[in-house]
Every structure is written in C-alpha cells, then in structure tokens.
Amino acid sequence: MSNEDHIRITGYNDDKGISYLRSRFKKYNLLIDRFIDSEMSFLKRLHISVDFIFSVIFLGAGINDYFQYNFYYRKYNDRKRFIVGRKWLYMVKKFNGSLTNELIDDKSHFNSLYDNFLGRDWLDTSIASEEEFLDFVKKHPTFIYKIKVGSGGNGIGIYKSQESKSLINDFLDFKKNNLIIEEIIHQHSEMKKFNPSSVNTIRLVTVVNNEEVEIVHAVFRAGSGKGFTDNFHHLGIAALIDIELGIVYTQGINKLNEKFIVHPYSHKEIIGFHIPYWTKVKATVKNAALINPEIRYIGWDVSIKEDGTICIIEGNCASDPDITQMPDQIGKWEDYKKYIN
Numbered sequence: 001m002s003n004e005d006h007i008r009i010t011g012y013n014d015d016k017g018i019s020y021l022r023s024r025f026k027k028y029n030l031l032i033d034r035f036i037d038s039e040m041s042f043l044k045r046l047h048i049s050v051d052f053i054f055s056v057i058f059l060g061a062g063i064n065d066y067f068q069y070n071f072y073y074r075k076y077n078d079r080k081r082f083i084v085g086r087k088w089l090y091m092v093k094k095f096n097g098s099l100t101n102e103l104i105d106d107k108s109h110f111n112s113l114y115d116n117f118l119g120r121d122w123l124d125t126s127i128a129s130e131e132e133f134l135d136f137v138k139k140h141p142t143f144i145y146k147i148k149v150g151s152g153g154n155g156i157g158i159y160k161s162q163e164s165k166s167l168i169n170d171f172l173d174f175k176k177n178n179l180i181i182e183e184i185i186h187q188h189s190e191m192k193k194f195n196p197s198s199v200n201t202i203r204l205v206t207v208v209n210n211e212e213v214e215i216v217h218a219v220f221r222a223g224s225g226k227g228f229t230d231n232f233h234h235l236g237i238a239a240l241i242d243i244e245l246g247i248v249y250t251q252g253i254n255k256l257n258e259k260f261i262v263h264p265y266s267h268k269e270i271i272g273f274h275i276p277y278w279t280k281v282k283a284t285v286k287n288a289a290l291i292n293p294e295i296r297y298i299g300w301d302v303s304i305k306e307d308g309t310i311c312i313i314e315g316n317c318a319s320d321p322d323i324t325q326m327p328d329q330i331g332k333w334e335d336y337k338k339y340i341n
Contacts, residue, residue: 060086081331083321095297119311125174198223225265246278
C-alpha cells in the first residue's frame, strides 16, 4: 500500500495541512481522468466523489485503492474482499507487530542474515575497507549499488568501473552515502526473453503459520522495456502465477491498469509462461521464511540464474497487496484473514 495513502495530517500546521489536502485533491482528479472519464459530467463526478468518501470512511480505502481496484464499478460486498489501506495496516501489524523491521528493511542487515539465499556477492561499503572494495571491483567491474533502506526500486543504480576517474574517490562516496554494492545477476534465459534490460523477478508472499510456511501468492514481474528495474511501482508488468504449477495464468497489468496479453517490448506471451526451477524457487523462500519465523508476513523478490541458482533479492515485511490483487481484479482479504490469528 502506498505510504501516501496513509499519511495522517493530525498535528500538521495549517499550511502543511492545506498543502496536503490540495495535493490529495489534485491526485484524486488526475485518477478520475485517467481511470474513468475526463469528460464526465459534473453530476457524475459528484456521485463518484461521494462514493469515494463512503469507501474511505466505511472501508478504509485510499485514493489508489479506489481507482486501481475499480471500486466505482463494484458493489459494497465485492469491495470488502479487497485488502485496502485500513486492512493492510491491520494485517501487517497483526502478522509482524509493526510496519517496519530493521532486519528486513535495512539491506545490509538483510543480506547478512539471509546470505545463504542471495546467490551473489555483496559488500557494505560503510564498513568495508579500501582493499575489500578494490577486490570486489576487480571481480565485478560492473555492479549494482543500493541505498540501505528504501523500496519501490528507489536508490538503485549501475556502476561501471571502467568509466571511473578514481576508484578510491568513488569508494569514499559510496562509504559516505552508506551504500551497499552487489554483483549483477545474470538471469535465466527464459526470464530474460521478456525484457533483457531488467532483471525480471518473482514476488512470493509467505505467511508463517504454526511453524509451517504457506506461500499465499506468487507474481511474475517483468520490466516494461524502459530502465533496468521490473518494479511494479515504476510501471513494471505483473501477472499471477499458479502456486502449484508455476505457470502464469493471468494477463499482465501495470500500475496504470494497462493490460497486456503479450509483453509490450518483446511481444512474448505472458499467459502460460512456466517459471524455471519452480520447485526450487518455492523451497528456497520457505526455508528463508523460517530464519525469522516471528516475522510472519514477507514478500520475497526472487531471481533465477541460468544454472538454477535461486537469488533472493530482498524481502518486504509490509508487502503491498496491489501486485497480487490488480492482475485478476479479485480481492485477496480472505486468503490472509484465515492466518491472522
């Protein structure tokens, strides 16, 4: 769930409160124009506005929820099936106790804890020596750098040492900014066919239930052909995977609710794609979920190498449900509700 849907303005001064409300109103009108009809009449727009307020008050929905799940077409009982802002907050806190967890959110802590599941080299430059950095660069002349705490594909870039004027100065910049650096993952050829410019991944959402790990949902993600990330919030494409078979069974969709039967860049068919090494992928995340079973709800981002090495890229202890609910437009609240208590 986008954080901006849950910002509380209580305690803001008047200027900040007015600025916040103005930004919310602007976004609301933008989404009406984008998702419904920019030419609708005033009365129709008023009707939708009243309905939106109803959804906020009685269902706890945010602006994104209302539009990305097409609430303006849905009856009340159908809307109740979706995990929206209020339910998402409740669910994550019941499962994990908090929306944040340093062991998961801090990439350095995460990589240290789950090192056996990463499938790649990495280095925390904030504590690394100059010699360790130069050894890493010698082994991996091109690598990924990341901010330690961040999500949504933010704070990530590619470093090419051959373009550097001074490796030592670059190292000092990395250290100053507390960056971690990681070996680039060379993904499986079948995954790469969708979009070679991004590492195309799988999101698997697990819940620890009485010391057993349940994979509740799985999502195939591919970059759109623009940039090197497949992140859904940067207009990456998502489609649901059958958990038993490892086969994609829905069309792809992006954050704008644009739908894709074939990938817009490669024209490769999305529905029916079989994820390589699927049994191994499931076993890997189940084993990883038991490292910290008290963190019951985690969305794992996973990549697959050509040789079958499974690489866990990161975990998300407040995994956004939009990526599991938008592809088929079916609410998933009941899938998690049964595990909460």
